[in-house]
Amino acid sequence: DTGVSQDPRHKITKRGQNVTFRCDPISEHNRLYWYRQTLGQGPEFLTYFQNEAQLEKSRLLSDRFSAERPKGSFSTLEIQRTEQGDSAMYLCASTPGLALDTGELFFGEGSRLTVL
Protein backbone atom coordinates (compact mmCIF):
# COMPACT_ATOMS: atom_id res chain seq x y z
CA ASP A 1 0.00 0.00 0.00
CA THR A 2 1.55 3.29 -1.07
CA GLY A 3 -0.97 5.59 0.60
CA VAL A 4 -0.52 7.83 3.62
CA SER A 5 0.19 5.74 6.69
CA GLN A 6 -0.50 6.76 10.28
CA ASP A 7 0.54 5.08 13.51
CA PRO A 8 -0.88 4.24 15.96
CA ARG A 9 -4.44 4.01 14.72
CA HIS A 10 -5.81 4.22 18.25
CA LYS A 11 -4.29 5.58 21.43
CA ILE A 12 -5.86 5.68 24.88
CA THR A 13 -3.98 7.65 27.49
CA LYS A 14 -4.48 9.24 30.86
CA ARG A 15 -4.69 12.97 31.32
CA GLY A 16 -1.26 14.49 31.73
CA GLN A 17 0.62 11.90 29.70
CA ASN A 18 2.51 12.65 26.49
CA VAL A 19 1.59 11.02 23.19
CA THR A 20 3.25 10.96 19.80
CA PHE A 21 1.72 10.17 16.41
CA ARG A 22 3.64 9.32 13.28
CA CYS A 23 2.71 9.95 9.66
CA ASP A 24 4.40 8.50 6.60
CA PRO A 25 3.27 10.42 3.49
CA ILE A 26 3.09 9.12 -0.02
CA SER A 27 6.60 8.71 -1.35
CA GLU A 28 8.02 11.89 -2.91
CA HIS A 29 5.18 14.06 -1.69
CA ASN A 30 6.77 17.30 -0.58
CA ARG A 31 3.91 18.72 1.44
CA LEU A 32 2.54 17.17 4.60
CA TYR A 33 -0.45 18.37 6.62
CA TRP A 34 -1.89 17.67 10.05
CA TYR A 35 -5.59 18.11 10.78
CA ARG A 36 -7.73 17.41 13.83
CA GLN A 37 -11.30 16.15 13.67
CA THR A 38 -13.64 16.04 16.65
CA LEU A 39 -17.02 14.35 16.76
CA GLY A 40 -19.59 16.09 14.61
CA GLN A 41 -17.08 18.50 13.13
CA GLY A 42 -15.11 18.68 9.94
CA PRO A 43 -11.34 18.38 9.97
CA GLU A 44 -9.54 21.50 11.24
CA PHE A 45 -6.13 22.52 9.95
CA LEU A 46 -3.27 22.33 12.45
CA THR A 47 -0.03 22.74 10.52
CA TYR A 48 1.79 21.91 7.31
CA PHE A 49 5.29 21.28 6.02
CA GLN A 50 7.04 21.85 2.73
CA ASN A 51 9.81 19.26 2.91
CA GLU A 52 11.30 19.75 6.40
CA ALA A 53 10.16 23.37 6.81
CA GLN A 54 7.06 24.01 8.90
CA LEU A 55 5.37 26.76 6.90
CA GLU A 56 2.23 27.46 8.89
CA LYS A 57 0.70 26.68 12.28
CA SER A 58 -2.88 27.18 13.31
CA ARG A 59 -3.85 28.96 16.51
CA LEU A 60 -5.33 25.58 17.47
CA LEU A 61 -1.79 24.30 17.89
CA SER A 62 -1.12 25.27 21.49
CA ASP A 63 2.31 25.20 23.13
CA ARG A 64 1.65 21.61 24.19
CA PHE A 65 1.62 20.52 20.54
CA SER A 66 4.74 20.15 18.46
CA ALA A 67 5.15 18.76 14.97
CA GLU A 68 8.33 17.86 13.18
CA ARG A 69 9.41 16.55 9.82
CA PRO A 70 13.15 16.25 10.35
CA LYS A 71 14.24 14.72 7.05
CA GLY A 72 11.39 15.85 4.87
CA SER A 73 9.84 12.40 4.82
CA PHE A 74 7.82 11.15 7.82
CA SER A 75 6.38 13.51 10.40
CA THR A 76 5.57 13.29 14.10
CA LEU A 77 2.94 15.13 16.09
CA GLU A 78 3.56 15.19 19.84
CA ILE A 79 1.05 16.30 22.44
CA GLN A 80 2.46 16.98 25.90
CA ARG A 81 0.46 16.91 29.11
CA THR A 82 -2.67 15.70 27.35
CA GLU A 83 -6.07 17.08 28.34
CA GLN A 84 -9.49 15.55 27.79
CA GLY A 85 -10.18 18.21 25.19
CA ASP A 86 -7.38 16.75 23.07
CA SER A 87 -9.50 13.67 22.39
CA ALA A 88 -9.99 13.65 18.63
CA MET A 89 -8.98 12.01 15.39
CA TYR A 90 -5.65 13.33 14.15
CA LEU A 91 -5.42 13.21 10.37
CA CYS A 92 -2.36 13.41 8.19
CA ALA A 93 -2.40 14.26 4.51
CA SER A 94 0.16 14.83 1.78
CA THR A 95 0.41 16.36 -1.68
CA PRO A 96 3.11 16.40 -4.32
CA GLY A 97 3.54 20.15 -3.90
CA LEU A 98 4.72 22.80 -6.35
CA ALA A 99 4.12 22.24 -10.06
CA LEU A 100 2.63 18.79 -9.59
CA ASP A 101 -0.09 20.07 -7.32
CA THR A 102 -3.68 19.43 -8.40
CA GLY A 103 -5.26 20.81 -5.25
CA GLU A 104 -5.99 17.34 -3.85
CA LEU A 105 -4.93 16.24 -0.39
CA PHE A 106 -4.33 12.51 0.11
CA PHE A 107 -5.42 11.57 3.61
CA GLY A 108 -4.42 8.75 5.91
CA GLU A 109 -6.98 6.88 7.99
CA GLY A 110 -6.16 8.88 11.08
CA SER A 111 -4.97 8.30 14.63
CA ARG A 112 -7.74 8.35 17.20
CA LEU A 113 -6.77 9.74 20.59
CA THR A 114 -8.84 9.17 23.72
CA VAL A 115 -7.74 10.99 26.86
CA LEU A 116 -9.25 9.60 30.07
Next chain:
Amino acid sequence: AQSVTQLDSQVPVFEEAPVELRCNYSSSVSVYLFWYVQYPNQGLQLLLKYLSGSTLVESINGFEAEFNKSQTSFHLRKPSVHISDTAEYFCAVSKQGGGNKLTFGTGTQLKVEL
Protein backbone atom coordinates in the same frame (compact mmCIF):
# COMPACT_ATOMS: atom_id res chain seq x y z
CA ALA B 1 -10.29 33.74 6.04
CA GLN B 2 -12.58 31.20 4.43
CA SER B 3 -15.56 29.41 5.92
CA VAL B 4 -17.86 26.63 4.75
CA THR B 5 -21.45 25.95 5.74
CA GLN B 6 -23.13 22.61 5.20
CA LEU B 7 -26.71 23.19 6.17
CA ASP B 8 -27.76 19.56 6.56
CA SER B 9 -26.05 17.35 9.11
CA GLN B 10 -27.99 14.26 7.99
CA VAL B 11 -29.79 13.41 4.78
CA PRO B 12 -31.78 10.18 4.63
CA VAL B 13 -32.83 9.07 1.15
CA PHE B 14 -34.20 5.93 -0.46
CA GLU B 15 -32.13 4.01 -2.96
CA GLU B 16 -32.50 5.21 -6.58
CA ALA B 17 -33.87 8.58 -5.43
CA PRO B 18 -32.06 11.83 -6.28
CA VAL B 19 -30.11 13.70 -3.62
CA GLU B 20 -28.62 17.15 -3.14
CA LEU B 21 -26.13 18.00 -0.41
CA ARG B 22 -25.81 21.71 0.09
CA CYS B 23 -22.61 23.69 0.55
CA ASN B 24 -22.12 27.43 0.82
CA TYR B 25 -18.82 29.14 1.35
CA SER B 26 -17.53 32.55 2.33
CA SER B 27 -14.28 34.05 1.13
CA SER B 28 -12.88 37.45 0.23
CA VAL B 29 -10.47 35.90 -2.27
CA SER B 30 -10.69 33.39 -5.10
CA VAL B 31 -10.96 29.80 -3.93
CA TYR B 32 -10.80 26.22 -5.07
CA LEU B 33 -13.71 24.00 -4.04
CA PHE B 34 -13.79 20.33 -3.10
CA TRP B 35 -16.06 17.55 -1.98
CA TYR B 36 -14.47 14.79 0.07
CA VAL B 37 -16.18 11.56 1.11
CA GLN B 38 -15.51 9.42 4.15
CA TYR B 39 -16.85 5.88 4.03
CA PRO B 40 -17.22 4.02 7.34
CA ASN B 41 -13.83 3.16 8.85
CA GLN B 42 -11.94 4.71 5.94
CA GLY B 43 -9.94 7.89 5.39
CA LEU B 44 -11.16 10.96 3.55
CA GLN B 45 -11.13 10.63 -0.22
CA LEU B 46 -11.48 13.31 -2.84
CA LEU B 47 -14.81 13.00 -4.66
CA LEU B 48 -14.55 15.97 -7.02
CA LYS B 49 -13.04 19.42 -7.26
CA TYR B 50 -13.42 22.75 -8.98
CA LEU B 51 -10.22 24.60 -9.78
CA SER B 52 -11.14 26.55 -12.91
CA GLY B 53 -12.95 26.22 -16.23
CA SER B 54 -16.35 24.59 -16.50
CA THR B 55 -18.42 25.27 -13.42
CA LEU B 56 -20.00 21.80 -13.56
CA VAL B 57 -17.69 19.05 -12.37
CA GLU B 58 -18.36 15.33 -12.19
CA SER B 59 -17.03 12.33 -10.32
CA ILE B 60 -16.50 8.85 -11.70
CA ASN B 61 -19.37 7.43 -9.62
CA GLY B 62 -22.13 9.72 -10.87
CA PHE B 63 -21.95 12.69 -8.50
CA GLU B 64 -21.77 16.21 -9.85
CA ALA B 65 -21.36 19.66 -8.33
CA GLU B 66 -21.80 23.11 -9.79
CA PHE B 67 -19.79 26.13 -8.75
CA ASN B 68 -22.08 29.15 -8.47
CA LYS B 69 -20.01 32.22 -7.75
CA SER B 70 -22.92 34.62 -7.36
CA GLN B 71 -24.55 32.39 -4.76
CA THR B 72 -21.22 31.24 -3.29
CA SER B 73 -22.43 27.66 -3.47
CA PHE B 74 -21.04 24.30 -4.52
CA HIS B 75 -23.94 21.87 -4.04
CA LEU B 76 -23.40 18.16 -4.63
CA ARG B 77 -26.00 16.17 -6.55
CA LYS B 78 -26.64 12.66 -7.73
CA PRO B 79 -29.71 11.72 -9.80
CA SER B 80 -29.99 8.18 -8.40
CA VAL B 81 -28.21 7.04 -5.22
CA HIS B 82 -27.07 3.57 -4.29
CA ILE B 83 -26.69 1.90 -0.93
CA SER B 84 -22.93 2.10 -1.36
CA ASP B 85 -23.13 5.92 -1.37
CA THR B 86 -23.85 5.86 2.35
CA ALA B 87 -21.03 7.94 3.83
CA GLU B 88 -20.17 11.32 5.28
CA TYR B 89 -19.58 14.07 2.75
CA PHE B 90 -17.44 17.12 3.46
CA CYS B 91 -17.33 20.30 1.43
CA ALA B 92 -14.03 22.19 1.57
CA VAL B 93 -12.39 25.31 0.20
CA SER B 94 -8.84 26.46 -0.19
CA LYS B 95 -7.49 29.85 -1.08
CA GLN B 96 -5.94 29.96 -4.52
CA GLY B 97 -2.21 30.01 -3.99
CA GLY B 98 -2.73 29.22 -0.32
CA GLY B 99 -0.70 26.05 -0.06
CA ASN B 100 -3.65 23.68 -0.29
CA LYS B 101 -4.73 24.46 3.25
CA LEU B 102 -8.31 23.26 3.29
CA THR B 103 -11.17 24.67 5.34
CA PHE B 104 -13.86 22.05 5.81
CA GLY B 105 -17.55 22.20 6.55
CA THR B 106 -19.06 20.17 9.37
CA GLY B 107 -20.11 17.36 7.05
CA THR B 108 -23.36 15.79 5.87
CA GLN B 109 -24.14 12.19 6.70
CA LEU B 110 -25.86 10.62 3.70
CA LYS B 111 -27.82 7.52 4.63
CA VAL B 112 -29.26 5.55 1.74
CA GLU B 113 -32.08 3.19 2.68
CA LEU B 114 -33.75 0.38 0.78
